[in-house]
Amino acid sequence: MSNERAKILIVDDDAMNRVVLSDLLSDEYDIIEAKDGDEAIGILETTAKDITLVLLDMIMPGRDGLGVLEVMNEKGWIKGTPVVMISAETSTPQVERAFSLGVTDFIYRPFDQMVVQNRVRNTIGLYLKQMQLSELVTDKIYERTRNSDMLISILSHIVEFRNGESGQHVLHIKKITDILLRALLKRTKEYKITEEEIGTIATASSMHDIGKITIPDEILNKPGKLTKEEFDIMKQHSMNGAKMLDAIQFFKNEPLMKFAYDICRWHHERWDGRGYPDGLKGDEIPISAQVVSVADVYDALTSERCYKKAFSHEKALEMIRNNECGVFNPLLLECLGDVADTLPKELNDQRTSKLSDADFEKIARSIFESTENDTENIIYEQYLTEHKKSQFFASLQHGVTFEYTYEPSMLKLHARNAKALSFPTTMAEPENNSEFWTIFGRENWDEFAKLLHDPQLNNDSFSFNSEMLVKGKKCPCKIKVQQCWNRRDPENPELISVYGCVEFFK
Template sequence: MLQKPPTLLIVDDAIENLTVLNALLSPLYRVRVATSGEKALSIACSEPLPDLILLDVMMPVMDGYEVFARLRADRATRDIPVIFVTAMDSVEAELRGLDLGAQDYLTKPLVQPIVLARVRNQLELKQARDLLSNQNAWLESEVASRLEENDIMQEVSIRALAHLAETRDSETGNHILRTQNYVKELALCLREHPRFSATLDERYITLLHRSAALHDIGKVGIPDQILRKPGPLSADEWTIMKTHAAMGANAIEMAERDAARPVAFLGLAKEIAHWHHEKWDGSGYPDGLAGEQIPVSARLMAVADVFDALVTPRVYKPAMSLVETREIIAAGRGSHFDPDVADAFMDIFDVLVEIAQRDADPERGHGVTVAV
């Protein structure tokens, strides 16, 4: 396929100048002409767009400088190279044109070999810029595509690991999906709060939502007779059950060690897995952390996890009503839960209930049994 010749736009109010330039350039290029600034602006925006504009400076109504300014102000024409053409043979005039951003400057009377050389040089430079721009655009697209692919692979891997824990505990159902969404909504509610605004930026919330899926990954290490027991656990069994928090954190830490560089979501996942059973008053497990010692991610998950455990049926208990659930979370404010996180829970309670209903375990119907 033959390549089309570059398109030039020649702008001059003097017909004789247009005739000379057209005769010189048309054997090599596709030439379009305009006898006024207004006409030049119209042609410059129409297909085929010029690859180069030769613009006379001294024109009535709208001079070349104003035409140039309008070309640069328009997204469609701002990157078209311009060579000023003028009879003003002065350093000041040439500097003014170049300072405005013109690519080159020709003075009348025109010398044909110089005109041809300047035009050819500017077209070659434009071709190189366009090639570089296209390569950069391709690279940006390729990077974005790879990042998106890595993002999807990361999310799928997380979900796969989370479902591994889920298969061990048949009662969890959509628990992972629901708690991810509860945590996200709580974080969004608190992102402007003075105590949380420095932490809960957009990136943190995205990573939090993703890593929350691994909060119970340690349950893969709990024996079936304890994990699937339909009745209350004995004291010894409960001691074993509580080890799932540290086991989950240890497993994620091992994954961190295997990574070639730090992976942000794994750090959050480790925090959540390790400390989402800690309590604000220090009576939780496994480390008895209290107050601000508990990472923000784990404090958010503590509320999300308890809420879902209460409003959904488990093998060892029926679902609790919304009224009772709300009262229990409220009663845990300042003892089990960070007071501000508990307050956020109350503020968006209806949103969380909607998530519980939307993502209820399909085999059981809605986990939420009583309307507000």
């Protein structure tokens, strides 16, 4: 704690009054004097932040006490510096005016030593407590907001990576949701959405697909059409996500989480009742989920995915209006029409946010507080693994990225790179696939497998030089690899997957 004494500015045109007040207070406080209002303002111009309290005479020639208060309000000094007014004036209009300008208390002449000292001491003490409380509340609000943003970034970032999307989908959904809600407010007050709630709903929209981390990769990233059985599994993501959010203790009672739950669970419901998981119809569907459903479909149509090319803005609007992606609230379709001309430009302005490893670790731990619940710990470990994976791939500049899982045995290559090299994008049980051995070579694999299971390399990236067959020609390359281990049994860690990048030498 600082030993620096509080500073009091005494403003009075009567020199004797300044001397008396200074004698009464100088044992506890450092005193600064001003003989009139203009001199006081000059002092405050340069030292307002250092002044703990102003004792201000109400009646002075030239600029009086009320005039000084008006300037303190204009400059914003009154918010940081309490003022006790000195006066023999007791007229109600003058006193009311002083209080309306922010005066904290009054001291009347002739001065009483005990009254002066106690009122000054109490005013300073009260002000300091208010400032401490204000700072505490501000810090808490900042921390919660910051943590909330990081939480959203974590959840959405993981889904983006596993779903093979462009890295902008979540940001697009957030922006479109915000735009559509504002258009909706212009058209109707029926849904009772406040201006303040728009931002909360838009932020919550970032978690609409968090349940997809529970869907197997071979279904999530299948390039072709899903079978009925696969689609039934895919549809589970909305309810799975809602259950995950409901289990999170962090922000449990926040409006953000209420909106996020509604959106996560019901953004695949449709106006005619033919959506999932609950078959809600019309306005049985929360408006937040209705808006996100439109945003989600529009961005899905206009984005390239592993199973389709991007449609144009105009074609996407046509498909949505023709109910080719399900039936939507007619009012929301009108809102989409209202913003259609500006939507592409708005989305092009979006930029991906970044999250540090330290921040990720902090918030990820706060999501799952229990150390006893195996399910929560597994999900927590998955968060960390997926984040580490995304950071690895983000650090790469070029090459063919890949991932290999042991259970099930599956090798996946980035669709675009694989196509350019005439490689398959997915190989089930590659060790039993002749095409895999043609590309990679058994000798190369034996060397690779030996490195993978070297305990000295656990949890570390490593690289080695090799060669692969590309379009019938052997090409030298460098393979960078990162291992993922299940360490729930420290004595017997289990290698569950590897991922990495193949860089060909020019």
